[in-house]
Amino acid sequence: MAATILSHLILTVISLILVSIASNIIRQLFYRDPHKPPVVWHWFPLIGNTVDYGKDPYKFFFKCREKYGDYFTFELLGMKTTVFLGAKGNDFILNGKHKxxxxxEVYGPLTVPVFGRGVVYDVENARFxxxxxxxxxxxxxQNLRAYVPEFVREVEQFLMTNVAFHGKGGVCDISSVFSEISLYTAAGSLQGKEVRDSFDSTFATYYRHLDDGFAPVNFMFPWLPIPINRRRDRAQRVMAGLYTDIIRRRRTTGNETDSHDMLWALMDARYKDGTAIPDEEIANLMxxxxxxxxxxxxxxxxxxxxxxAHRPHLIEELYQEQKHVMGSESLTLESLQKLTLHNNVIKEALRLHSxxxxxxxKVKTPMQIPDTDVVVPAGHILLAAPGVPSRTEEFFPDAMEWNAHRWDKQEQDENEEGDTIDYGYGAVSxxxxxxxxxxxxxxxxxxxxxxxxxxQLGAILATLVRLLQWEQVDPKAPVPETDYSSMFSRPMHPATIRWRHRP
Ligand code: HEM
Structure with missing residues (x-):
């Protein structure tokens, strides 16, 4: 009897799946609505185009643009996601009205449990x-000027004490090295001395637990009672508690050393309505x-x-630039701004690898695509990909070639000039x-x-160039592919380099 019920159940589920697959296909073949963006072909509902998009979003966008044009809708884990590419798309989405x-609604589920209540996507947009x-x-x-020597000191300290840099030279995983260095430099400057001092012990573990909470599954199911989410929630409480303790201690001692970190800035700041920021909100903002x-x-x-590492001659060019601009002076915010090639190296990395x-x-009211009668329905997700024009020949000749010298003759971007608008955090173009x-x-x-x-990036780079030389481990290997599997893309592991201390 039980076996018969089970087999009926299985049959029903299979039939339902088949019916939904068939109706999905029929809908795409015969019911194209000319007033909605074209739908990217997909065989299975819910899964839709998730795999193609997730493997390499840029490849997916360029392929779809060839077939459907600048705007199209694809299915991302059951969410109807409309992409609008190019300058018009960026304007349509990034300058869209908040109503x-x-x-x-898109970022909140993932970020609110990590950041905590009362800040960023947990509050009314005007408050954020x-x-x-x-x-x-x-x-x-003034604050950045105080941070630069801190950044330099942190990198020097790291190279002296971290086991990855013992000896005259070796091979290291530059991805984990850079993660650690950027964490310590951010903690030592922005976050303040107390946070930096406890980073080697208490904060580091909680940081990792919070970080694990950014798992893509939490976009959809942030409430799942799984171990990473339990650790995330505990880490959020403990970390917020650590910050509020620091704030209370600071209130009693005062700013004796005239520190310029963000914690002091927020403790002294007032909301537009004149009220002070509650300690818990300062903690969560930090x-x-x-x-x-x-x-x-x-x-x-x-x-x-x-x-x-693929261009050791460029590392030497950077070294010479430092000698030329700074002589034997220490790095300052002002000298950093004059290190044009250093800044261009970062700029070029961000062009290809933002x-x-x-x-x-999330679309709240139906939005008509300008100069068309196509409407993006409420409930869709609108997706902008500013990295697409950055990879387009029209704007960047040999677009996929990494070439920091392309920025040598920079002209002021005319789009940066002209009208400004203030969304509540200062005027932007x-x-x-x-x-x-x-x-x-x-x-x-x-x-x-x-x-x-x-x-931060400039000071870290300048210090590494001053103290190290590095190159590819395998000179024939290409630069690693991009790993798009988490929320923020990054180089695929392992990302190793061969380094030696500069003589
Ligand atoms: C290379 C480094 C960075 C890159 C490429 C980057 C990129 C971005 C991008 C593309 C956005 C817009 C997101 C959106 O429109 O949905 C954004 C927003 C933001 N970023 Fe950054 N960011 C960087 C570093 C930082 C740092 C170091 C901080 C803070 C210390 C920071 C704080 C923020 C904040 C507060 C927002 C506003 C989010 C919003 O209004 O919704 N970012 N960032």
Whole structure:
């Protein structure tokens, strides 16, 4: 009896799957709605085009553009996702109105359990824009000027003490080395002395547990009672507690050493309505900054190191640039800004390897694609891929060739000039979204960490160039492929280089 029920059940499930596959195919073949974006062909509902997109989003975008044009809808784990490529697409999505397009519903499930309550995507957009304004206030030149020597000291210390750099030379996994260095440099500057001092012990473990919470499965099921999520929730509570303890201690001692870290900046700041930021929100903002910035910086820095390993002559050019600009002086924010080739090396790495390949928003009201009668329905996810124009011959000759010298003759990007708009965190160019180079995004959700990231990456690179020489382990091997399997893309492991101390 039980066996008969089971076989009936299995038959019913199989029939339902077959019916849904068949109706999905019939819909695509015979019911194309001319007022909706074309649908990318897929055999199976729910799974849709997830595998193709997940393996290599750029390959997928370029292939679809050839077939369907600049806008098309694909199925991503059951979500109807409409991609709009090119400058018009970037403007449409990145400059979209908040009532039409919403970031928090897409990013919130993954990030709120990691960052904590009361900040970023857990609050009304206007409040988050006000929080971004306060963060911008913490990235002043005065603060960055204080950070640069800290960055240098951290890298020197790392090379002296880390086992990967014992001896005259060797091979190291530059991906983990850069992750560690960028974590320590961010902790030692932005996060403050107390956080840096406890990073070798307490913070590091909780950081890792929080980081594991960024697993792609948590985009859909952040509440799953699985071990990574239990560890994530505990780490969030403990880490927020550590920050609030530091804040309380600071309030009693005062800023005796005249520190310039973000924690002091937020403790002294006020929301637009004049109220102070509650300690828990300061703590969670600090966690958000650490978690949000770290992956982008670490992945971008690793790409820089790998491309340079393929071009040791460029490492020597960088060394000469330092000698020319700084002589025997120590690195400062001002000298860093004059190290043009250093900055261009970073710029070129970000052109080809921006860690955020897909910028997503949830469509709240139907949105008509300009100059067409095609409408993106409410409920779709709209996806911008600013990395696509960055990889296009029209804007960058030999686009897929990594060439830092392409930026030698830089002209001011005309799109950066002209009208500005203030979303609540300071004026930004309203035309910026038309630029073919947008590694830091544009519009309401544009990155506020760009100046910090450039100072951090520049100082790390300059110090490594001053102290080390490096090259490919296998001179014939190409630069590693990109790993798109997590939220932020990065070089595929292992990403090794052969290094030696500079004589
Ligand atoms: C190379 C390094 C970095 C890259 C390539 C990068 C890239 C980006 C991009 C593309 C966005 C826009 C996301 C969207 O529109 O959905 C963004 C937003 C943001 N980034 Fe960065 N970022 C970097 C470093 C940092 C650092 C170091 C921090 C902080 C210390 C930071 C903080 C933020 C914040 C607060 C936002 C705003 C998010 C929003 O408004 O929704 N970023 N970043």
């Amino acid at each position: 039409d397009l919403n970031a928090e 824009m006000d929080q971004k304004r306060l963060l911008v206030g913490g990235f002043t030149s 966690i958000a900054l650490l978690m949000g910035g770290q992956h982008n910086t670490a992945a971008s820095g690793t790409w820089v190191m790998l491309h340079l 860690p955020i390949h897909s910028i997503m928003r 309203s035309k910026a979204a038309y630029s073919p180079y947008l590694p830091f995004g544009a519009g309401r959700h544009r990155c506020v960490g760009e100046t910090f990231a450039y100072a």
